[in-house]
Amino acid sequence: MLTINFIKENKEKVLAGLAKRNLKNGSELVESVLNLDAERREALTAFEMAQAELNRISKEIGTLFQQGKTAEANEMKPKTVELKDQIKLFGDKSDEWAKLLQDALYKIPNIPHQSVPEGKMPEDNEQVFREIDIPVLHDGAVPHWDLAQKYNIIDFELGNKITGAGFPVYRGKGAKLQRALIAYFLDKNSAAGYEEVQPPYVVNEASGYGTGQLPDKEGQMYHCTLDNLYLIPTAEVPVTNFYRDVILKETDFPIMNTAYTPCFRREAGSYGAHVRGLNRLHQFDKVEIVRIEHPDHSYQALETMVDHVKELLRELKLPFRILRLCGGDMGFTSALTYDFEVYSTAQEKWLEVSSVSNFETFQANRLKLRYKDANGNSQLAHTLNGSSLALPRIMAGLLENYQTPEGIKVPEVLVKYTGFDIIN
């Protein structure tokens, strides 16, 4: 969420940013927010003036009672009746405006960074990096879902039986490969300076609001209604919420965390052929990196994160590319996002395996995540996160790109984790 003060002070910049996102009603949203804020402040001022007057009278009555002037004190009491009506009236009004303002602010997306390319569709994303030529597979190469069945490493049918579609069962070398990838990613992230953490896999309502899953994307999370808890869609939610309502010192930066968690997504309404196999699941594994940064250093940090993820994919020797997302394709909360895509050779399409973003103060505002600057003033921090990495599509990429007539080879860097070098 953008702060109202930022919008007031940078109206033109906000309008230009919304235009870059191809938002049609940008100026409408901004005008509405500014009007609501003016109304709110007016009601608030009236409320506070009445409140101050009531406080003054109450103090006077208190003093009179202490002096034993009971009669005089009682005489003053009726004076407060009208004030209390006003306080109720303006207080309610101010609350109503504040609520409307809040709702309106929730509808305004983050302002894209200047380097974000113009564009409306995924085709307009800018390719900023491309690694390794796409391997030429042997005759008879097949998509990963066929390989999964052939080598009995992922059982989609069994998952259907015990839970439902989108909940595969990994078994044998498939299960071990999953575990190897998780361990490998965590080790690499730790070596890069990220503190490894194990957060809960369910969060409360306040955390859902903190990172913006609530109230809008409520239907995307699994909800345990009995306890009013939500299954996390990503480790970003619990880990970023560590820092909700926190005031940091400047010396606390940078904060770097990495966490492995399963991720649960209802993915309501997104069924079809393109979600076959591991391409889109309701439960999947992911290792996430989260950073809290000083605003002066957040873009430098973003580049560091991109380089880090790049290194992982290089070591795995997967064909991949990096895209800088265009204004129209960026997430609601992001100011700049890089997507990493691995080429699925057998499916002949690019699969997104990581998304690395700088949210600037957009998340921090909702989280109330601040730091004290040199002057002792509270300022919003910058938050960043990225997948490092998401397992299913990496798994798909590995199976498909490493398939040979003899079996599926295991990338060299993973062999010490798996204990085997071929799946056959």
Next chain:
RNA sequence: GGAGAGAUGGCAGAGUGGUCGAUUGCGGUAGUCUUGAAAACUAUUGAGGUGAGAGCCUCCGGGGGUUCGAAUCCCUCUCUCUCCGCCA
């Protein structure tokens, strides 16, 4: 699940209706002293909103109520702790 106790500023811990946004200690910051440090001493030290500013308003777990006035009384929710039960 049953019974009881509790939730106050970074931490500890007072405060049971009227200058309490809150005594005090520790911690933090600045200064004095010192070659430097420690100790000691002095001062300062919560957050948010609003306003050009002085100031004003809000916040003692969340919400609601009583009252001229609530950290303090009442209701309710959440959480924590202790004991019992169950259990990895």
